[in-house]
Amino acid sequence: MLDEFFQTPxxxxxxxxxxxxxxxxxELGIATYGDLLQHFPFKYIDRTRFYKIKEVSLELPYVQIIARLKHKEIVGxxxxxxxxASAYDETGPIELVWFQGIARAFQNLVVGKAYVFFGKPGFFNGKPQIAHSETELYGTDAAKNQGSLALQPAYTSTEKLKKFLLxxxxxxxxxxxxxxxxxxNISENLPPYILAxxxxxxxRIAYQHIHFPENFMQLKEASKRLKFEELFFLxxxxxxxxxxxxxxxxxxxxxxxxxxxxxFYTNKLPFELTSAQKRTLKEIxxxxxxxxxxxxxxxxDVGSGKTVVALMSILLAIDNGFQACMMAPTEILANQHYQSIKQLLGEGFVEVALLTGSTTRKARKIIHEDLESGKLNILIGTHALIEDKVQFKNLGFVVIDEQHRFGVEQRAKLWRKNSIPPHILVMTATPIPRTLAMTLYGDLDVSVIDELPAGRKPIETKHFFESGRLRVFGFIKEEIAKGRQIYVVYPLIKESEKLDLKNLNDGLEVMSREFPLPEYRISIVHGQLTAADKEFEMNRFVKGETQIMVATTVIEVGVNVPNASVMIIENAERFGLSQLHQLRGRVGRGAEQSYCIxxxxxxxxxxxxxxxxxxxxxxxxxxxxxxxxxLRGPGNIEGKQQSGVLDLKIANLVEDQPALQQARQEVERxxxxxxxxxxxxxxxxxxxxQQKSAGLSWNKIS
Incomplete structure (x- = not known):
């Protein structure tokens, strides 16, 4: 069997x-020979260079010297x-010290012989010293072997493994x-024409040279081969x-x-579609x-008009005798889609319903009946849509919003609800870099809406240090006086001893002092509230009953308040860029100028x-x-559900974009x-x- 030895325990x-x-x-997830071979060095130590003792300095991470042993003794x-022990070359002496393996080291060292000493340099009483030096007798086969290890591999290990001398x-x-x-036994897995x-x-040579390269050219060639192979099979x-x-x-x-x-296009659409929206509709x-x-x-991006594109695609399905549904990750977002779609369509145009965890039993019964009879054209909801009781007469089109928040199985349940699988439109407001899209969503066709609707003003973003806080408070009061609303987002709920962060509870106290009742009213939302309390507080803000919402990042996705014009992000340096961008997208949804501070x-x-x-x-x-x-690498851009796709052993999506492109083109050819x-x-x-994909199911939306 090809590469059978890779599976050997x-x-x-x-x-x-x-x-x-x-x-x-x-400790390292190394269970097989293949795992060990793919535990690649994280760096290489250059063994091509020999230093004179007088050149030893603390700036050097490692030194390699040839010196003759003058003296050795066990003390203490x-x-x-x-x-x-002490050794010397023509430029001076060096001290060598061992605190472990003393007896073995003492036995192996012979006074008067020349050795290759290698290790991390230090100084003791002003004299150069190496502790626990790697030692080879100079001029022997062992030393020649060591010398041929021109670039010595360094591997990640752990404290527990070191107890096993690993x-x-x-x-x-x-x-x-x-x-x-x-x-x-390492067999080739790429045809000669692809190699050429x-x-x-x-x-086989690539594996040998990635672990034990004799020079940088060998390392470069090995790295190129193994990165290409990994990206090619992905x-x-x-x-x-x-x-x-x-x-x-x-x-x-x-x-x-x-x-x-x-x-809808002729009489109901309240604005002109952008060219990007038209292009996407044509692709669909x-x-x-x-x-x-x-x-x-x-x-x-947030506000680019994805929902209208989704709605018009749904209307296309209805025109052809099919039903459609839209699934969102939270009740708030599902409710928001429902309200905006109802508003766009107007009364009596098509039948639209909302199904969430909060839907009453009586309303559910009507929805189930209307779905099965075909009376209901569009169903919008949360995970409730995938329940077995939810049966469509003829589901033809499925829209999944912020899809990385749903597991593969959850999504697959939706499109099993028809004998012919419905068409799938997956939407995300998290911009995904092209390289990541090619790996996370490499099996999907990608449409991009890369322009905002006409009339939208770009959000002005300002950065203030703590010293500018009073100016910021003054600005908030000015905006509230104009009738606008404000978000204030904190990274933590409670104070952490380890992190010097503004936390939500302290922040609420400060905001309540600065913006007192009855003139100002504040909503508070965070992850530890019950769903009902969270909904209640958010709805107060949505209805304009409160002017300020103090929150954690739970509002990152889902709240659409066109009247909110200011987003203040506390300890902004602690947030990732994509999260900051998502939070900023909560404002700028109306015609007025909006700001992110x-x-x-x-x-x-x-x-x-x-x-x-x-x-x-x-x-x-x-x-x-x-x-x-x-800045962050690919590991955590799209959440844990996707991490398996990005379990890359040697390739790096940031550094190896050309290799990814090359591999993609080769597979397409x-x-x-x-x-x-x-x-x-x-x-x-x-x-x-066949071997790599044994047991994999291809019928997934990813």
Whole structure:
């Protein structure tokens, strides 16, 4: 079986055994030979350079010297026992000291012999010193071997593993043993034509050189090969998924643009569509005519008009005799969609209903009956939509908002509600960098609404330190006097001893003093309130009964209050860029000029400063998302549900964008000529792919 040895349990490797194997699995997730081979070095120590003793300084992370041993002795007793030795070259002496493994080190050191000493330099009483030096007899085969390790790999380890002598050096020995004993068993998994066209080295050599490169060129070639391989198989999986779905899941054909769509577009649409909205609608229209299930991701900044595009697509479904539904992650957001869609459609145009956890039993019964009879055209709701009791007569179109908040199974339940799977439109207001979209959503077609409706004024963003707080309070009072409303967002609910943050409780106290009753009224919302209390407080703000909402980030998604014109974010330096951008999107929804005020401590980290400067400089969500990806890396952009997709061992989505593009293009070329991977030259690929994807289900929306 191809790469069978990759699956071999790690305890079978000589020198591991049951106890070390269990520790490696628990501490680093290394359970097999493949896991060990893919526990790549996080850095390399240059062993090509030999220093003279007089060149040793604390600035150097490591030094390697050739020196002759002059003296050795064991001094001290019990806990203070140590081996002290001295050696010299033509430029002066150096002290060597060992606090562990004393007897073994003493036995191996011979006075008068020359050694290669390697380690972290220090100084004691003004003299250079190396503690626990790696030591090889100079001129021996061992020293030659050590010398050939020009770039020495350093591996992540843990304190627990070090008790099993599995520090970086111990892991290095295991990898070396594995490659020496079984390296020949690493089989190729890419066809010769792909290796040749992308100038990639053999896989077995790549593994050897990524762990034990003799020079930087070998390391570069090995890294290029293994990164390409990882990204190639990721893209192969995603695009094969898409191809499989297109072949297996037929889609309803929306053959006509009829009364509902035309009537809405001509007489009900309250504004001119932007060119980006028109382009997206055209893409959806073409998708729904192909006879295959549409799976499209609609990206657009807060306020870019995604809901109208979704609604017009739904009307297209209704024109063709189908029902539609829209699922949102919270009751507030579902309710908001319901209200705005009802307002856009007007009374008596199509039947629309709202289904959430709060819907009464009586109302549910009517909704269930109307759905099954076909009387109900559009159902908007939360997770309640996926309940087994919710049965449609003919579901043809599904809209999922802020989809990363739903699990794969939850989403899949929705599109099993019809014999022909409905078309899927996934919407997100979190701008996703292109590289991330190609991995997280590589099997979806992507539409982007990259312009705001006419008349929307860009939000002005300002940054203030604590010293500017009185000015900010004055500004809030001016805005409230104009009839506007204000958000004040805090990162914590209660004070933390470890973090010097403005917390919500203290903030509420300060705001209540500065904005007292009866002139001012304040809502308070945070994650520890019950759903009912949260709803009550938010609704007070939505209805304009309170002018200030003091909140944690629970309001990041979902509250639409066109009258709110100021967003104040306390300790803004503690938030990620995409979160700051989401919070800012809560204002700027009306015709009036809106403002976002970022409050921060005087002391800012380099990253904190970049984030705040970026927010002040631009409103472009996609530019912000790219900078966020560079600052934070890909790991946490889209939440835990997606982390499995991004379980990359060696590739980095920020640094390796060209490699990702290259891999994607190669897979696209491959599927044009051999979509089933049945040609003889792709037999290797097919075999490896089948093995990697064993047990995977392709019928997922991701």
């Amino acid at each position: 790690i305890e079978y490797l000589k020198g591991v055994g049951a106890a070390r194997g269990a520790a490696l699995k628990k 007793e019990k806990a203070g026992k140590r081996l002290v 520090d970086t050096k111990g892991i290095q020995k295991l990898v070396a043993a594995l490659l020496e004993q079984y390296g020949r 066209s992308n100038k990639l080295i053999d896989r 893209q192969l999986k995603l695009l094969k998924n898409k191809l499989f779905r297109e072949q297996k899941f037929k889609g309803s054909i929306f053959g006509k643009v009829g009364h509902y769509f035309n009537e 229209r073409l998708d729904t005519q192909k006879g295959i299930q549409m799976n499209r991701l609609l990206q657009g 970022l409050m921060s401590n005087q002391k800012l980290s380099k990253e904190g400063r970049i984030r705040l400067e970026t927010m002040v400089r631009t409103n472009d969500g996609f530019e912000i998302s790219e900078i966020d990806l560079q 491959l599927f044009k000529t051999d979509p089933q991977l049945h040609l003889p030259e792709n037999a290797l690929l097919y075999q490896h792919f």
